[in-house]
Amino acid sequence: MSNDRAMLLKVTLRMVVTVLAWLCSNQAQGDDDPIFHLGICELREGGEATAESISTKFDICLNGRAGGQFSYVSGNSKENFVTSYAEGTGSLHVTEYFSLFAEGYRHRRFTFDDTSTETIESDSKMLVARIGNAALHGYSLTAGKFRSPFGIGIKDASQSYQYLSDEYHWSTYDFGAWVTWDDLKNIFFDASFVNESVPEGRAEREKLIESGDWGGSVRLGYDFSAIEGARLIGSIYAQKNGLRRTGVGFINVNSRGDTNWVEFVRTRTTPDGKVTPFRQIIKFGYQSVWRSASRWSVNIEEDRGLHRLAEFAHHISFFKHAEFNLGIMMQRTLASPYYDRWHATSGIEVFL
């Protein structure tokens, strides 16, 4: 990362902190019809939203989190690593039918091996304008920079887990358009067309013939009213250069808010178009709702024949906007070079 970008990020963070401080003071004064919404944003009850319609003014929703996590690798201290991260999302709702969204992140990873490598990644994950709102009107058109919608895509695992996860390497954020249709009863459908690119370094690492091309995805979701809180999702993703990915996933959110999901993803060909033995990932996740300031999370991922990853973590919240987490993670390769690793992870995070 260049110094200019680092400086830009610092300035941006300072601005965000300043705005947040102002907002907090504003909210504390008892504004019952706020422009700014923080954390998990909701329109005011009994205000802008009624059963028949939603009438809004100018609304801003901000959310973010930052923290650090230490991963202690059992039996091989040189593989211990530390991650620190900051992620933020913001949306600006000009009218009921027009909104702007932005999401960005900065991740730093430091390993304790002989080279003491430090890796820093930062990017804007999303910068889009949206016309319509599928959840309210049944349709929306989104354009800008985003990642192709595919599968469930829940990211509730720890930073260490996410870094080791296969899906981490799928990340492609680029410019395109995205349409969504929703019957407002059981079904939603979205389709996207994006000028894709693979993350820096991956093209070289996986010997891809090119690092990007146009691609697209379609995704169909169906909610079972018989199993309230359950959704089945099927997705297809394709790149012009040959990469094909299909997935089926299932989410269940129970009455308390505990969320379970399972997803099966099959990658059919390599990006250079040559058929290889298929890759198949099965992912499972469970995230309990906060109960008495604590919650549990479980994440499991198996990339058939390549690796297996599992994490079991406990989270404790304090002061409403901070969290301490403690977990155990298992990492096993299923292909040469074979190795098993057990990680003990611990971290702290602040969030809005």
Place this chain on the structure above:
Amino acid sequence: MKLVAKLLLVFLQLNAFTDTAFSQKKEGEDSPAGEVPVNVQYDEAAPEESDLLQYSPPIEQLLQNPALVGGIESGSDALNKSVESLMDSLFYSMLDNERNIPITNDSWFNIGIDRRVYSTPSGSYVVTDRFKLGPNYFKELWRAHNIPINLGVDGRVEVLQIYIRTDGQRLAEQEDLGPIRKLMNNWFGLLPLAARILPPSFNQNELYDPLKQIETPFSFPFNKAGFIDMPIGSLKSYLISGGIRIPIDFGGFVDAPSRDLINESLGFSHSLPYSVFRRGEYRINVLRRSENIGWVGVTKTEKVGQSISPFVGSQFNVLQGALAATLFDWSWVWSGVPVIVVPLEINFELSTADVFDQVYEFDLSILEAQEAYSKAVQGDFSDAYLRYLDAKEKNIPTGVQFHFARHQDRNELISKNGPNLALVRTQRQRDLHSAEVEITDSDGKYYILEATQDVVDKKWDILVGEEEIRLIQTVELKVNKAVEEQSLPVVEEAESESAEDTDASISVKAEVVQQSTKYRLEAVADPYTIDVSMNIQDRYVDTDEYSSYLKLINFTSGIELSEAPSFERTDAKRHLDNKRRDFFVSPSDSVRHLHTPATHLGRFGAQIAMHFPYSTVKSMINAPDDLVWAAIGETYGEPENPWQSENYREALTTKFKWYKSFFAYPFRLFNLRSARADLIKEGTQITDALKAMRTLTDPLELIECFHRLFDTDYPMHLVRVLLKIVDDEALSKRVTFSAQPKGPGGREINGKYGKLNNMVVREGPQFPIPGRYATSKLKLSNFYLDRPREEKDRARIGKIQIVSKSIPDSVRSLDQNEKAEEKKFNRNTRHVFASVSVVHAKPDRPIKLYVRIEQAGRVKIGKLELIEEVIELSPSGSEGESLDEMIYDIFLTGPLSPFTGYMYDQMVIDGGEFGVTLAASTDGRIWSDEKSVEFRFERGRLLPVK
């Protein structure tokens, strides 16, 4: 290990620390103002005495085996298609066991035992345990061009016991059982465990009491002692049957590439057997009506016909080899879960049948009746007939009563089709027949010509179980049978005595009397009428389905259902909450924001009856073609086209519509139908049948036309068309609802939905008083598997009130006097307390209350059943001044609850949403409908369901 132990210790300490110091409490959570008692008043009408036919199928229909008739079984290794669903595969098939013992290469002895469970409109179940055995012979006679031509012969004896089972009855029965039998009935505890964790479609009654199934072959009541052992309301039946068939499997005609695709690529087997068959059955049914009254019915059937049964499917063993064990030299590998996948299955049977039914009643407290009964159940009814005559003519109290005998000469078309994909299944069963019926009852003999179509559409999926829509349309012609004797002159030519006399042969005239049977319409006010009945049963209905059922009832019957309660599709508050949140949701996160689902209401049932009097049927027959076509166009989905115009109907472009129907036909095999595509075909059939009737006077020809009219794939559309072309106001119509609220909708929605139960909506004049034939059919319907008997005296839950309540002060004196050390109740803690009012309760004796408590809310993939018990309660008061409705109080949680236990208490302390299902009974045998309520209970406060 040390590291793990330390981490665990740190975690526990932190957890305890944060629980006390940093726990996040939402504002207002501790406010008692949030508490909401659950109070559901079941403002439902008492059930009416129904003069309608009952709608559950008779035993013969439930137990018919088209596969056997169709000759699908190509040998002893035939696919076991009794495994119809995944639940069957996983669990229920444990009670379906069949063994074929080879005798020779072509013959084997079949022995088997199985269980089927059917649900009834009242919410109870009918369990059918069947034992069968008999020899089979099957041989390929020869093979022509890869087409095997076979010969199959079989004989069979079957014994059945059929009984009503409710959850409450199942638990109440266990109180009288010894510990060993109780354990065995519950599969040593595995059954209750499975019921607690498996989806709602899992039914314990499918597997409960396996020993009773084994008793089946020895349980037939050949004498009074056996009869007294039968539960009241239960049925026992035995059958002797046999048949011969010649199946020809035309599956060999399939070309090699298609065969490879089906067999190798898709892994399915296929067959296309055509069969000519002849079968005979002799069945005796015994029904215990009350303490000493038993009915014995006999059915004799002889059938000759042909059938064709295309089939593509296979059995896959999922998770095969997933479990294995080795013990010394013995090794075992799990064969996996058998899953049947049958994309294409059709049975189509055309036959003529000679059916005889007869029903006698025996009062077994009288000696003569006991002797006659013992002979009757062995097939000899002569003694019963004599005892009946003694009673009728000599007024001797023999205790034997003859109800009726019916003889039918039927032309039948039976079909069954639909895919079964293990997780979902759809099936249509159609029975179309016309019959000449001779009935003998206590007033003498009379005749009816009858044409009936009976269509049953079933849908099943693993999540919510089965839903069924059944429509029966029947026309009855009251006729007199006349045997006409006709003298026919016959000319016999005498042999010529000589060749020369050939031209002048002597003719000898003689007369031969020839008898011919003629039917004439009876000279009564209503010589023929049409009756239509429709029955809908669905154990899991949400607001979407409820609304579509109301539309379907309105479409079929034209009855306005403004009295039926209506519901918003979704819970308005939840919908609004979601809207307020979803407004801000980022496009990248929208996938986990689920829709607000249609509100689950509970069980739904409806019985629709319509009577077309003679005048209406006559006007229907005489309706102008243009009017009929206009009604057809409107009903079948083309109101915009001028079907009433003959020019339009005769235009070439209209004739091209026949292609739509032609190309849509294959989809019907998979139960995908488009009324619009089949409009021209159906319309032509209807108008042709009506046109033909206008000039006919012979009742046999007339019934044949009705047979053709009813021969439709769209029975509801046909009824709608008939309604449109007659004077609607002259028809008697009625719809009777049954509803059991079970959803999370809270008191308002559940109470509103509960009002639907027993609601009757009528239109038009009164239904006519049932005639002789209708009365006979009603008697026969007592053998149908339907509602529990003694419906009128059943207990009924009138109101349920759930509140939170602390332990009352009155309990203090007891704990101080007796076990003061152990019972130091926390008076500040509140517990869930239920008050239940029960109609038809006995004030002087305790009532049995069935209680099931489950974790409710949105976890419906696997339910978590916490409690399922039957308890006895004494009344705490009465509802009003009448002692007919008593109130019973019970703590559902806390130390005074009869259900208290470590696990249960922990779940209650954790809080969350709970569902309580209650049913009441005065004797543990006949139970009320189950009622369910849901509530949220957290930290001693009762809150509305989220």
